Amino acid sequence: MHKAGFVNIVGNPNVGKSTLMNQLVGERISIATFKAQTTRHRIMGIVNTDDMQIVFSDTPGVLKPNYKLQESMLAFSESALQDADVLLYVTDVVENPEKNKDFLDKVAKMNVPVLLLINKIDITPTEADGGKKNNAGEALGNIVEKWHTLLPNAEILPISAKNKFGIDMLLKRIKELLPDSPPYFDKEQLTDKPARFFVSEIIREKILLYYDKEIPYSVEVSVEQFKEDAKRINISAVIYVERDSQKGIIIGHQGIALKKVSTESRKALERFFGKSIFLEVFVKVDKDWRSSQRELDSFGYNNI
Numbered sequence: 001m002h003k004a005g006f007v008n009i010v011g012n013p014n015v016g017k018s019t020l021m022n023q024l025v026g027e028r029i030s031i032a033t034f035k036a037q038t039t040r041h042r043i044m045g046i047v048n049t050d051d052m053q054i055v056f057s058d059t060p061g062v063l064k065p066n067y068k069l070q071e072s073m074l075a076f077s078e079s080a081l082q083d084a085d086v087l088l089y090v091t092d093v094v095e096n097p098e099k100n101k102d103f104l105d106k107v108a109k110m111n112v113p114v115l116l117l118i119n120k121i122d123i124t125p126t127e128a129d130g131g132k133k134n135n136a137g138e139a140l141g142n143i144v145e146k147w148h149t150l151l152p153n154a155e156i157l158p159i160s161a162k163n164k165f166g167i168d169m170l171l172k173r174i175k176e177l178l179p180d181s182p183p184y185f186d187k188e189q190l191t192d193k194p195a196r197f198f199v200s201e202i203i204r205e206k207i208l209l210y211y212d213k214e215i216p217y218s219v220e221v222s223v224e225q226f227k228e229d230a231k232r233i234n235i236s237a238v239i240y241v242e243r244d245s246q247k248g249i250i251i252g253h254q255g256i257a258l259k260k261v262s263t264e265s266r267k268a269l270e271r272f273f274g275k276s277i278f279l280e281v282f283v284k285v286d287k288d289w290r291s292s293q294r295e296l297d298s299f300g301y302n303n304i
Contacts, residue, residue, distance in 0.1 A: 004053040004181040005085030007174055010077055012099050013061025015092045016119040020161040021045055021058040024171065029191055030058040031205045038208060041300070042076040044192040046185055053183040054174060062103045069290040072301035081106055086113050086177045089154065092120040097146045108151055113177045116147055116154040119161050196223040198272060203237055203265045203281065210261060215249055218242045220289060220299050232276040240286040250283050258283065
């Protein structure tokens with residue numbers, strides 16, 4: 001029999017969901033940075049073998065929304081509870097288990113297998129246990145006990161996504177839990193997203209890395225042109241910001257900041273596509289786009 005199913009990854013911001021997704025898929029599908037709220041969409045990564053297809057979904061971190069963009073992000077996360085064959089709930093050794101309890105209560109009521117993944121077990125025992133001088137086993141044991149109370153039906157697995165610890169064991173368990181089913185996607189398909197999506201995500205990743213404070217969260221990237229031939233891809237992209245002052249920061253003195261983002265984005269895109277890239281990047285102001293449903297729809301935040 002062939003096995004196939006949707007394995008959805010959920011959890012609070014900054015616990016390592018995107019790093020885990022990339023390790024499971026074996027490709028750099030999701031942005032993974034040290035900053036919270038990096039993932040804004042639900043992103044699928046598909047793993048195929050002759051007798052199996054695993055459709056992984058990375059989702060935005062669960063949060064209490066303050067504006068329409070965050071409402072859309074939460075909707076992506078909640079949609080992952082509706083169609084999962086296996087749910088991966090990711091936490092880490094330092095976050096408060098009671099954080100976003102409403103969402104956690106929904107997870108507790110699910111009728112599909114839930115694997116609770118305690119990530120970042122490579123950090124020090126005192127960090128993992130609120131500063132108490134316990135050894136690693138004691139600290140992890142205390143965390144497991146807390147989570148077992150909150151999600152009594154979940155299987156709890158300690159992992160380190162960054163260091164690949166526990167990933168093979170996790171994959172083995174996922175394969176055991178998958179239902180018998182024909183594949184949902186073509187066996188050659190890696191993701192449900194088009195090439196343009198990954199262009200915008202790669203540029204946005206560089207902005208997350210090179211700018212501070214509110215700037216990365218006020219930015220959206222739109223690909224206006226994507227023309228590919230046998231040797232090269234010509235790309236034109238627009239970085240949208242909400243304020244004129246933000247536009248100035250993105251561009252920087254004499255355009256130096258924007259040039260750095262463009263250069264680093266082009267290098268990353270060439271690695272991703274395996275081709276020479278010609279990249280043009282412009283900056284435009286779109287006031288309050290994060291709170292405009294019309295603008296969010298145009299940026300693809302309605303595709304739940």
